[in-house]
Amino acid sequence: MPRSIRGRLPRAGVWLALAATMAVGACGTKETGTKAPTHPTITYWSSWRVGEPQQKIFADGIAAYEKATGVTVNVRWLGRDYGTSVKDAGAVGKGPDIFDDTSDHISDFRSHGLVLDVGSMMDMTIPNDNVKLGSVLPTAVQKASSDAGGLGLIPFTLGSSGIWFDAATHPEWAADPPATFDDLLATAEKIKAAGGVPFAQDGSVDGYNAYWIYWLLVRHGGPGTLAALGKSPAGWDNPAVLAAAQDDERLVKAGLFEPDYMATKYPAAQNQWAQRKEAMNINGTWLNSETAPDQVSGFQAQMFQFPTVPGGSDSAEVGTEGWSINPKSPNVADDEQFLLFMMQKQYMTRISTEALNMSPRSDVPAPPMLAAAQKAILAATSVQPTDDNASNLYSGWWNDVFLPLDNQLFAGKITAEQFVSMGKSQTASYK
């Protein structure tokens, strides 16, 4: 009798379930058994989504490379959540040969055994252009793309951050931006007095709020000042920290942001900036391309460098975005040839002209809105990575101690002095 349990009425259910399972199975199997013995296959997992400018540029490059060499490039356009997929797949030996990486995530991917030292590629020649890769990548860019384990990625974009404005309504800032932080505050006060709102801020993104304190810290104390805060409680004793926090407090107390700036539904504030509701927005080099669809007609997004403070440092920020090679890739030589192909001037120029980002190649001019940033990077005597590398080196502390505390300062809940004393004690008690 028990043998017939699965008979009768549940049978319909079993078959329905089976049929549905088969249906799922039947159409998810395209990429299996695609072994191409004659030519190697390169798998590439990208952080771009179909339709984005970078995706179009890379897809063109990939098509040209496949045509030229007969190699198949198996690409997955995964979008911004690609990182976890790469690490998880890499862990079980099914990782891609090449994947997108950023300078602040090299160490993270490297700790998962996914980052090959590509320093030797600097001596290799880019096809068609016939120049050595190392000769078109500035040293600052190479340094920014490296960690303790060597060069971690071949960059396709340079990143930085600064203060964005509309050059159509404020042409004076294009030529002559506020030079010091005091100038910036005075300029903002003038806009406020005239009934305008100086700064747009997506206060619900804690990392964007931290742009202010990060820049003030490196301006007051030079590169490494912010990173030192995560390293040990002693870092908080540096007088530059209190000075930076006090400037941050002045900014907040002056009421220069849009109403309820801490409560925005991201990306509401940056889109309002693109609608000219506010004059400025502190953000990364990507802001223009992000807000392009929302910009009112005639809008000319431009970025100026974060102003200096008296007696402070004028370092520049350099971050990179690029391709990392998985050391477990079966054909590293092909991977390298593919990346050299992609680094051709024809594609890197389009990063500037179509994706409106800074190309890493020194012989490709930045798009006009980022000219100031490129100039600052090329002229900089000292550079620091994004967030002074603190978010990369001390990620747990960054998320659990620093960003929450900065949010309190930035919301006007605590004073600069409280920020420093609480920061010191919380850093001491963190883990």
Next chain:
Amino acid sequence: MNPSTDDLAPAGTGRARAAKRRPAPAKRAIDRLDGLLSGAVKTGLWVWVAMLVVLTVWVVVTSLKTNGEVFTDPFGLPKSPQWRNYRLAWSVSGFGQAAFSSVTVVAASALLTMVIATPAAYVLARVNRRSADRVITYFAIGMGIPAQALVVPFFLMSNDLSTFMTEWVTGWWDDRISLALIYVVLSLPFTVYLLTMYFRSLPTEIEEAAAVDGAGPTRTFVEIMVPLARHGLVTALVLNIVALWNETLFVLIVVGDPQQRTLPAALLELYNTMQYTSNWGGLFAGIVILVMPMILLYLWAGRRIVQAMTQGAIK
């Protein structure tokens, strides 16, 4: 477990007490307050319902607007309905593929859950053994274990399964099958518990009559109990479908390829890239695509759920 007779006693005495406790004038004042209060609550309930209707209509209307209209005129009607928002969401943002994944994965796992859980619940409800009560408690514990506690092991297991099947058995594997299996496991405790309670609420006389007629237990189960319990089964099925349809965490963790992911993941992905695309109309179209099937399902099965609950499914 038996309603009716036993329960009536305390209510009866309560009623008696209530009736003789208070003198008339004070009571009238309280009665007036009582009327006021219930009027307020009824109004509140209608406002509540109205909010829901307004919100739904607003989402649907917004899904037909251009980006500009979404911001400049949040409550107006679109000048011309932007059906392309749906077209774009369906094809470009991958909601079409995601809808297919959602339907197949949810259907397969919800049905398989029923096939496994129904016989177990039946015997647990009907067999008079000490161990049955313990097993019920054992299943109930699972309802209290947050699914998050299983994220790490499920991730490892789905990877191993995929590798094993690809290399040794079928030569291919699809993460969505792993996902469906995980859904079956996750739905099991709740379904077994719910159905056990439901079977217990059903009268035993019919089974006994069937036994007297010489029907074996399997025939009794399949031909009598399952049809008799159909309201409870439909309720469990629908509740599982709803829960799985909206499940997001495991899709993101188990299914590596975004193109194979289900609708909630597709919506989250679209939302995450809003700052790059600013396709707000499309976002709302995505919300509608995700939500509409559940509303339709509810329109069809809602009465049955309420009915089944009335019959004691959840007690």
Next chain:
Amino acid sequence: MARSVGGVRGERDRIYVPYLLPALLIYTFLFIAPAAVTIWYSFTKWQGLGTTAHYNGLANYRAMLSNSVFLTAFRNTLILVVVGGAFVFALTFLTMVVMREMRGRSFVRSMLFVPCILSPIAIGTAVGFLLNPDGALNQVLSDVGLHSLTRGWLGPDLIFKCIIAAVVWISTGFYVAIMMSRVDAIPEDLYETARLAGANRLEQFRYITFPLTRDALSTGAVLWVIGAVKTFEIVIAFTGTAGNPPIQARSAAVEQYLAVTGGVSGTPELGSAAAIGVVMFLLTAVLVVALRRLLRSEAVEL
């Protein structure tokens, strides 16, 4: 009669094991065993697949107790369970008082149920859009002359209150459905007798409805605790994933999600994540046991 009942039972005993076994085996090996594995991971430091898990004893649990971020998330979850639960059941009781005799009650009842069949991601995305500083809610408040009531709803001060309100709004319909299904089973003549004796609605609720739905209340409260401890998606949908959700808005489940993924910029801590999962289970267990003591009903099998 007695003999035939015995006969049925004997027959049923034979199918007991084969009917039960598939479910029991799957549940044991694919649900309970992995949960046990999680307990083991909670005693390790592990930064994700591809790295090695090192045994480190109770360090994850100790770190949790000294980490103010986790303690806030944990407290938020407790507040959500207790305060949110108070609102959910207060609203449910109020509804029970009037719904029996309300016009259009079956319509209202089925409408109230709708939010809990909708994806929290979808609800959070749509409602979050309304709560933006220059979003629809503030615009409406300004337009009707209540400008002083406009707020930064999604800011650190209010966001958690908004999340609780959203959870209450989403969940109440479910508990109304459960409770009303029991109310429906109460014979109408009880109420009639009560009315004849002069009992008003509150008294009818106090002496008839409440005592007769105690068992359903007990089940409902347990289901609420289980569901509320897991609160996750609605927070993510309200705050987006561009930044980490503000500490004020995080639930324990969100904190665990951040530990699994490493947050916006960070390294996964699967050991801590597992420990948070264990703590969430313990919280659920303690609350369920406490509730059962409190409501003392034999009807619930938990």
